[in-house]
Amino acid sequence: MSLGHLFKTLNTTPVASKVSVHISSMSLSGASTGDRKFMVWLQRKGKSRGTALVRAVGSTVEWGETVSLSCTLYRGSNGEVRRKRFDVVVIWNSCTEEAPGQVFGKVTVDVSETQASAVYQLEECSEDAHITISIASAPEDAAAYPDSPSKYNGVGRSVRERAGGKKPVGGFGNAGARNGGGGEESKRE
Numbered sequence: 717m718s719l720g721h722l723f724k725t726l727n728t729t730p731v732a733s734k735v736s737v738h739i740s741s742m743s744l745s746g747a748s749t750g751d752r753k754f755m756v757w758l759q760r761k762g763k764s765r766g767t768a769l770v771r772a773v774g775s776t777v778e779w780g781e782t783v784s785l786s787c788t789l790y791r792g793s794n795g796e797v798r799r800k801r802f803d804v805v806v807i808w809n810s811c812t813e814e815a816p817g818q819v820f821g822k823v824t825v826d827v828s829e830t831q832a833s834a835v836y837q838l839e840e841c842s843e844d845a846h847i848t849i850s851i852a853s854a855p856e857d858a859a860a861y862p863d864s865p866s867k868y869n870g871v872g873r874s875v876r877e878r879a880g881g882k883k884p885v886g887g888f889g890n891a892g893a894r895n896g897g898g899g900e901e902s903k904r905e
Contacts, residue, residue: 728790728798733855735827738782739767740848742806742838744775753809754820756847758783760802769809789828789855797828797855804849806838821845828853 739756754777757766767781790798801824807817821841825831833850 727793730788731791731797731855731857732786733789733828733853734784734786735854736782736784736852737802737804737825737827738833738850738852739779739804740833740850741779742777742845742847744772744777745844751811753811755807755809755817756781756783757805757807758785758802759805760787760800771811787827789853791855791857797853799826800828801825802827804836804847806841806845806847823847825849825851827851830854 737758742754753769753771755767755769756779757764765783765785767779767783770777770779787800789800792798803822803824805822806820808820809815809817819840821838821843823836823838825836829851830853831849831851833848835846835848838845838847
């Protein structure tokens with residue numbers, strides 16, 4: 717364990733959490749994107765989950781998909797949940813050629829707090845593109861902290877119960893290959 721990680725988690729309690737990121741749509745300014753398909757990946761430290769590949773219609777791409785994952789958030793002694801950032805990476809493929817996908821752009825989001833639908837401008841993107849995302853974060857201990865910045869006041873079952881009794885793999889629980897994700901779970905199945 718690195719010294720930096722040890723310092724960040726000092727005086728914190730690990731909390732298993734279920735995070736759902738709803739990828740709504742992406743709008744592009746400029747020329748029509750009809751010859752391209754796009755997908756979105758939620759990534760952190762080499763682990764990722766993604767959406768299906770969707771063809772652009774005009775200058776809009778509509779996904780309407782939710783990518784769910786389980787992760788550990790850290791709650792400080794004051795009850796506040798520490799930030800946890802994930803990269804939302806948009807990949808594009810050509811509809812006319814068979815080639816590996818290319819990174820179109822990305823944005824970094826904080827999954828520790830529930831956020832209503834928000835529009836983010838893609839960074840490192842050659843075009844002016846905006847993606848609409850909403851985030852629902854549900855720490856297991858939310859009932860004990862009703863005024864927590866996580867803004868989740870419900871009581872849910874544990875991540876292990878939802879996964880059919882299996883322990884989460886790679887920190888992403890039951891968000892396996894059914895969402896287009898790869899990683900350790902899809903290799904086991």
